[in-house]
Amino acid sequence: MSSLPDSWIFTASCPSRLGTVDVVTRFMAESKNYINEIHSFDDRVSERFFIRIEFQPQGEAFSCDTFKASFDEQFAPRAAEFSMEWNLTEPGHRERVAILVSKFDHCLNDLLFRHRTGQLNIEVPVIISNHPDLKHLAEWHGIPYYHLPITPDTKPQQEAQILELLEQYNIDLVVLARYMQVLSPEMCEALDGWAINIHHSLLPGFKGARPYHQAWEKGVKMVGATAHYVNNDLDEGPIITQGIQSVDHAHYPEDLVSKGQDIERITLFNAVRYHVEKRVFLSGKRTVVFSN
């Protein structure tokens, strides 16, 4: 669904308890916010409540600062009673996304195309790679490209450089767009919760290297891709979304590599979109996704 240009997004989660919805919707009513869409879900296994609201302030003399102040003053204390973690996103807000790549360019090309044409509402202030190959693509889009080569010996330094760049460019979200390096545990920890990776298999199947070759060996008739948050457990981060496609006996491993590119890039795009539209919530090792 396309949001209206003046739509705000409110999200929150907290332990399940009577009154969670009311604490949110009552404030919305009192502040005269017009609600376009609500999605709430109460997970009866994790006993946790999740809510996402798109709304438009209706007050006549609306001021952004006054509005946010009222959230802090009137809403926040009541939310605190419910141990509610909440977030408010202004209309037109664009997350600052750093894209990490190696040599494959299908995901990068796709993200930049959608970025350029407005399908993906983000800023891309920096692209980082361990190879020089995709510099021209970055340049055509006018985006700074950092080539940070990596060897087993220089891994700690290279990762430190990446983290510095993320800080320097004030990055909100890191996207590993077929960045073909196993991150160190320290790097995983540093990126926990704000980095999305695309893995070219239906995780948890075919973890690790060369998943298409593994899939071919097993003679599967479906291959897929998984977009997940990076955490400290390799290829085990919370799954955001997955995509699949049918294959048959005539697809050799190199065909799977080629055919899988469409699924990879669409799956990664969806995950990034869900994330920046505030549709994804962490719930233990799983995610709640209010997709559309």
Place this chain on the structure above:
Amino acid sequence: MSSLPDSWIFTASCPSRLGTVDVVTRFMAESKNYINEIHSFDDRVSERFFIRIEFQPQGEAFSCDTFKASFDEQFAPRAAEFSMEWNLTEPGHRERVAILVSKFDHCLNDLLFRHRTGQLNIEVPVIISNHPDLKHLAEWHGIPYYHLPITPDTKPQQEAQILELLEQYNIDLVVLARYMQVLSPEMCEALDGWAINIHHSLLPGFKGARPYHQAWEKGVKMVGATAHYVNNDLDEGPIITQGIQSVDHAHYPEDLVSKGQDIERITLFNAVRYHVEKRVFLSGKRTVVFSN
């Protein structure tokens, strides 16, 4: 999502206006109803608001009658100010569904199977057909089967008999499970809004008779099925859901007829399930479906 056994379902719709959500959620809070899930949508074209809530009453000395009374006394007047049409469904409520068939049994077999195994939470007190062929299937499930033959001359009488049976059996929903008769305008009017038909094409493509043969003539590479509400405009009733499958040059019309059966029965099942779970709202000639 599986509802909890003690879940109530509340649905409502009304013209879009500031405060619609609040009128609902405030009552839910005041009545101490625990909300498991909310879905609301505000259609900015039709300017209409839709909401569906699953909840569980939490009051200690809960009584069903008291509860419904509080809806009528406390909630209804406020809802009326918003011209809200609302509906409350008790836990374990099962709609009484009449199934109309001709000779094809794939949809009937499927609905009865899902009914019998609990996948579809309905009662099926009666099956009506213009042919005797499927009587044995009805009998095996212990369901009364009425064979009401039809000729061009007897159509008005036959349709009147059907309407009488629907009244006699106190039917909530009529399902046309490949009932191969064109209903009269009077019959369409009588069933408007409480009858679901399955058409074996992706409407509005291939309206009318022998849609698979039409599809073959056009050389399409996808065929589908459409479940829609019956209204007074043949094959133009509001669409609830659609299903598709790929076909190729090697599928002759008779293959499409055979291959389409799976899509037809799954599409019809989904539509019936969405309807009885109160997930479908009419919005002009379109539907709002809070699917899951």
Place this chain on the structure above:
Amino acid sequence: MSSLPDSWIFTASCPSRLGTVDVVTRFMAESKNYINEIHSFDDRVSERFFIRIEFQPQGEAFSCDTFKASFDEQFAPRAAEFSMEWNLTEPGHRERVAILVSKFDHCLNDLLFRHRTGQLNIEVPVIISNHPDLKHLAEWHGIPYYHLPITPDTKPQQEAQILELLEQYNIDLVVLARYMQVLSPEMCEALDGWAINIHHSLLPGFKGARPYHQAWEKGVKMVGATAHYVNNDLDEGPIITQGIQSVDHAHYPEDLVSKGQDIERITLFNAVRYHVEKRVFLSGKRTVVFSN
């Protein structure tokens, strides 16, 4: 594609070598067989050749016995030079299929429905179960039902009884339609190559017990089903076909169990159909499937 009623099916496989196609098509031409469809594939990894032909004999005074004799006399010696394994299926041939079940009836109900309505061109002379629950379903279809209970102690005897029944009923193909028993290595060996199992996950993901629960734990966004040949390596037999469906955070394990039923039964049906239409070839641990 629907075969013509007088279509024969010829299949063959052998090591890759120049002339494999010619040895088949030259005989077809010399015997005046009208070819409706050829599918051949040469696997450059296993270096093996596979071919499937649908054809109709055109000889004026056609006799089935003479025809088969000409295969044996004229074709067989030349095929032997290529170490070709070949098979000839007469028009209207129906494989004799034994179905093994436990308590779940969605796959059984589906196979019997398609059998009864002619979508699946097989005979079902016997149904065998370790539980009495599905006897009524078998009886309604007029098929003998053997209830062979099993305990850890009686497993060898029970499996022996099954094998005796398969022999007694002259069975061509065994279908494990959610038969919830781990077969002994001896039983697996006995069924190697002529038994199809349906596993309710996208193998090799979630092998073993309770795959939907495993899938839920991992938070996957797709679940699936796999139809494969039984061999002596549990849940590792050659995959024939797979099906999938999307799920989300709101699907609890019991929802996956319920939602997965459609994928399971359609996937199993497709596998059985491919097998009896001679579309499946074993190629090491993988399969070649000339699907349609």
Place this chain on the structure above:
Amino acid sequence: MSSLPDSWIFTASCPSRLGTVDVVTRFMAESKNYINEIHSFDDRVSERFFIRIEFQPQGEAFSCDTFKASFDEQFAPRAAEFSMEWNLTEPGHRERVAILVSKFDHCLNDLLFRHRTGQLNIEVPVIISNHPDLKHLAEWHGIPYYHLPITPDTKPQQEAQILELLEQYNIDLVVLARYMQVLSPEMCEALDGWAINIHHSLLPGFKGARPYHQAWEKGVKMVGATAHYVNNDLDEGPIITQGIQSVDHAHYPEDLVSKGQDIERITLFNAVRYHVEKRVFLSGKRTVVFSN
């Protein structure tokens, strides 16, 4: 399936008649061509035979010219007896494809990306548009871009210019990649059989202008795209392939326009790939597609 670098492709079609396969496979055998894959189909409605073979010449002293000469001398006369139309494609042959666009760039960007990365084995010697907007994209790929504006008055001249360019650049295939102009009957005739168009609906549904808006009005739950050959009957040319995606009530027309882009570009890519891999045959107003 990936073809081997030294694979030739042979295709043919002719009226159905005993011996069609033999005339092809016998020549292949006599010329010592190693067959990797055969696909044949005999359409019993149109009574026409279609065959596609991938093969590798095995002769020791293989010469391309000698080989083609043997086709002309030995094969052609026999093929002529069957009124066979046949085609031989050399390894590494790349069709010369002209792309026509207007302002939308998602299809163009996608085709150029796949061209650049080798997924689509074509040459793109020229891009033609009635708008200047996409010149930069063409330039980045180093492809000449002709901006040929069009008005109702200048349409004949503009179309003549296009045809001249197609001749000048020696074009094999024209791809209308969201070229938003209705071609004149003369232009359609000139392009008959060697131009592929992408229409943003599941034809024959929603022909003509603004199909997504039409789809929204009808409240459909699936939208799609159709790649078809251009012929003299607007939006009625033979369909090559179609793609679909689910939508719901929350998708406004502008969302369908945006969401449909992925289906459009993948569907167009598939059609172009099938065409240049010689997988598509015309069969009256329908196509036979040996896809993979």
